[in-house]
Amino acid sequence: xxxxxxxxxxxxxxxxxxxxxxxxxxxxxxxxxxxxxxxxxxxxxxxxxxxxxxxxxxxxxxxxxxxxxxxxxxxxxxxxxxxxxxxxxxxxxxxxxxxxxxxxxxxxxxxxxxxxxxxxxxxxxxxxxxxxxxxxxxxxxxxxxxxxxxxxxxxxxxxxxxxxxxxxxxxxxxxxxxxxxxxxxxxxxxxxxxxxxxxxxxxxxxxxxxxxxxxxxxxxxxxxxxxxxxxxxxxxxxxxxxxxxxxxxxxxxxxxxxxxxxxxxxxxxxxxxxxxxxxxxxxxxxxx
Amino acid sequence: xxxxxxxxxxxxxxxxxxxxxxxxxxxxxxxxxxxxxxxxxxxxxxxxxxxxxxxxxxxxxxxxxxxxxxxxxxxxxxxxxxxxxxxxxxxxxxxxxxxxxxxxxxxxxxxxxxxxxxxxxxxxxxxxxxxxxxxxxxxxxxxxxxxxxxxxxxxxxxxxxxxxxxxxxxxxxxxxxxxxxxxxxxxxxxxxxxxxxxxxxxxxxxxxxxxxxxxxxxxxxxxxxxxxxxxxxxxxxxxxxxxxxxxxxxxxxxxxxxxxxxxxxxxxxxxxxxxxxxxxxxxxxxxxxxxxxxxxxxxxxxxxxxxxxxxxxxxxxxxxxxxxxxxxxxxxxxxxxxxxxxxxxxxxxxxxxxxxxxxxxxxxxxxxxxxxxxxxxxxxxxxxxxxxxxxxxxxxxxxxxxxxxxxxxxxxxxxxxxxxxxxxxxxxxxxxxxxxxxxxxxxxxxxxxxxxxxxxxxxxxxxxxxxxxxxxxxxxxxxxxxxxxxxxxxxxxxxxxxxxxxxxxxxxxx
Numbered sequence: 010x011x012x013x014x015x016x017x018x019x020x021x022x023x024x025x026x027x028x029x030x031x032x033x034x035x036x037x038x039x040x041x042x043x044x045x046x047x048x049x050x051x052x053x054x055x056x057x058x059x060x061x062x063x064x065x066x067x068x069x070x071x072x073x074x075x076x077x078x079x080x081x082x083x084x085x086x087x088x089x090x091x092x093x094x095x096x097x098x099x100x101x102x103x104x105x106x107x108x109x110x111x112x113x114x115x116x117x118x119x120x121x122x123x124x125x126x127x128x129x130x131x132x133x134x135x136x137x138x139x140x141x142x143x144x145x146x147x148x149x150x151x152x153x154x155x156x157x158x159x160x161x162x163x164x165x166x167x168x169x170x171x172x173x174x175x176x177x178x179x180x181x182x183x184x185x186x187x188x189x190x191x192x193x194x195x196x197x198x199x200x201x202x203x204x205x206x207x208x209x210x211x212x213x214x215x216x217x218x219x220x221x222x223x224x225x226x227x228x229x230x231x232x233x234x235x236x237x238x239x240x241x242x243x244x245x246x247x248x249x250x251x252x253x254x255x256x257x258x259x260x261x262x263x264x265x266x267x268x269x270x271x272x273x274x275x276x277x278x279x280x281x282x283x284x285x286x287x288x289x290x291x292x293x294x295x296x297x
Numbered sequence: 298x299x300x301x302x303x304x305x306x307x308x309x310x311x312x313x314x315x316x317x318x319x320x321x322x323x324x325x326x327x328x329x330x331x332x333x334x335x336x337x338x339x340x341x342x343x344x345x346x347x348x349x350x351x352x353x354x355x356x357x358x359x360x361x362x363x364x365x366x367x368x369x370x371x372x373x374x375x376x377x378x379x380x381x382x383x384x385x386x387x388x389x390x391x392x393x394x395x396x397x398x399x400x401x402x403x404x405x406x407x408x409x410x411x412x413x414x415x416x417x418x419x420x421x422x423x424x425x426x427x428x429x430x431x432x433x434x435x436x437x438x439x440x441x442x443x444x445x446x447x448x449x450x451x452x453x454x455x456x457x458x459x460x461x462x463x464x465x466x467x468x469x470x471x472x473x474x475x476x477x478x479x480x481x482x483x484x485x486x487x488x489x490x491x492x493x494x495x496x497x498x499x500x501x502x503x504x505x506x507x508x509x510x511x512x513x514x515x516x517x518x519x520x521x522x523x524x525x526x527x528x529x530x531x532x533x534x535x536x537x538x539x540x541x542x543x544x545x546x547x548x549x550x551x552x553x554x555x556x557x558x559x560x561x562x563x564x565x566x567x568x569x570x571x572x573x574x575x576x577x578x579x580x581x582x583x584x585x586x587x588x589x590x591x592x593x594x595x596x597x598x599x600x601x602x603x604x605x606x607x608x609x610x611x612x613x614x615x616x617x618x619x620x621x622x623x624x625x626x627x628x629x630x631x632x633x634x635x636x637x638x639x640x641x642x643x644x645x646x647x648x649x650x651x652x653x654x655x656x657x658x659x660x661x662x663x664x665x666x667x668x669x670x671x672x673x674x675x676x677x678x679x680x681x682x683x684x685x686x687x688x689x690x691x692x693x694x695x696x697x698x699x700x701x702x703x704x705x706x707x708x709x710x711x712x713x714x715x716x717x718x719x720x721x722x723x724x725x726x727x728x729x730x731x732x733x734x735x736x737x738x739x740x741x742x743x744x745x746x747x748x749x750x751x752x753x754x755x756x757x758x759x760x761x762x763x764x765x766x767x768x769x770x771x772x773x774x775x776x777x778x779x780x781x782x783x784x785x786x787x788x789x790x791x792x793x794x795x796x797x798x799x800x801x802x803x804x805x806x807x
Contacts, residue, residue, distance in 0.1 A: 057340035
């Protein structure tokens, strides 16, 4: 595909996704995920009070030590705790909800509208491959994102400029890997294919439209930079304003993750269906 | 049909998820409404303390913004912590209870300090006493509270009570938390302070108090033998001998300190101290000079080496060996040019040696150097007026007047360039003297009032205001201005002796 055509396709996919959003399509799965994240944040904020004191407090001590059980240490702990919990949640819950959302998008783009229950039913039957894909993506993302800190610690001290370039390169690599596999879930859920066939199909489609694929993943990911930058200023925010601002930054982050996931899943499903690889959801009875 | 079922099921599941999410959020919010066990108490206490500290930090960082309103808010924040978290009932609290107790105890200390600053010494003392009584499990807090309680009594002039608290400190707490720890000055200094307070009270027998303090230090030096605590106790014992004018006791103790605990870090100052004691006590200048020479040869590059050289030069000056003295002093001034106090003292002694030798021109030259190079030092500030005195002694009236004008210019420059520093205050006092010599009475009165307004609670400032009133009345025949100043004193210090004195004078004038 030519660059202009890829760009046009991207804009069209996004506008279709926004149209779906206006009709409330696929919102529920991401809302559930955001609710779980919000509950986690609130649990950490109120870790000292029952019943959280019995559940969250031991977890905080286990993962981040005694300092996280003091004010405002617990508020500083929200981000690392949420990041750690997310690693598990994305694989086991996120994969299921993304699958459900993909089905809801697919049926909508095919002219019908189905709810969360139907989505969960379809995704539940594909749970194992969905979990596998999410786990692989999670491992690759963690490895590539952490590699500069693990293997190039000396470089960070000797040449901070070069280290920054390496880190940006690692982020770019994560985006490329995610772009290569972004159509696996639509192919599994909406295309009804097997795992290996879906991976092959995703790689083929990403190779056919690399700009569209990278931007489908990259633009929503870039939205996360704003809350990420804010969390890096945590100490300044706590000292100059109030520790409670950290909660609002995390709420902002959850909203951004909601928007980003929605855009990525919707646009990837739309592009997958558009690329002609769909085997009509309607023909297969909603993918079942 | 099938699609409809799916849609209905989807709606049902969506509703169910929404209900669960809402319920969870509600449960979470409800569960955070009130403090629960120890963890929640600590969390609430930490949150309250954080808010108070944020306010306190803002006031320290921006003193201009430290309004009465902010001070009241800070006080209220600490009072709220004190009210919410009473002292722990258990004498051996758990770790979490200990954390809460630390916060509540520190808040009591801070609230007491705020009360003290706003003149509520009695209430502050009560609060300090409550910390001493109820937070005994924490040496840091109870000892700090006891020390501040003693200071509060001292400030209020209740010296006997202060001495009693200080003796409690010495008897209740060991002078260091552990044998290998550094001595705690709050405990080590307590007996000496108690003895000084008894002397100040004029009620008890200060000799007995001093003897008791010495017994304490002797006991500590034996019990803690071989530690830095014993060294500190010996130092305090020696100082108590000095205080009582017992030179032999002081010398013997400092020599023991040198023998048993002397190190390369403290030996230089110990030897200088021994030299000073031999010289000023029994007048044994030969032994004193031995000590000074030892310091000079062992620690030539240390400030103590310079101080010893100046002391030796003093002996030379006293014996009329001016050239030898100046040679030593020149060496100190050049080697310790960066140590302002030391270099200024050396130049001052050079100037004095010229004066004693009958060479006033050379002395004036040195005083000029002192004023130019070390203008804000103790000797540098005095130098311009000393030049005026020398010219007056020589009968050179015009030169004296010219030197006086130069002195005025110098002091005005220091006041301008070193605003809000101790040098400014000293320069103001010298400027007042210089202006008195010039008989510039309007400016003298103005300077007196300006200087007094810088620290209105200082007794010296009150005296300055009375002086200004006297100048307006006597020298300038401006009764109206004098009345205005006296009225200011009477209203500001109403109900106190200075206020009464001002009111009496006003009555006399009217």
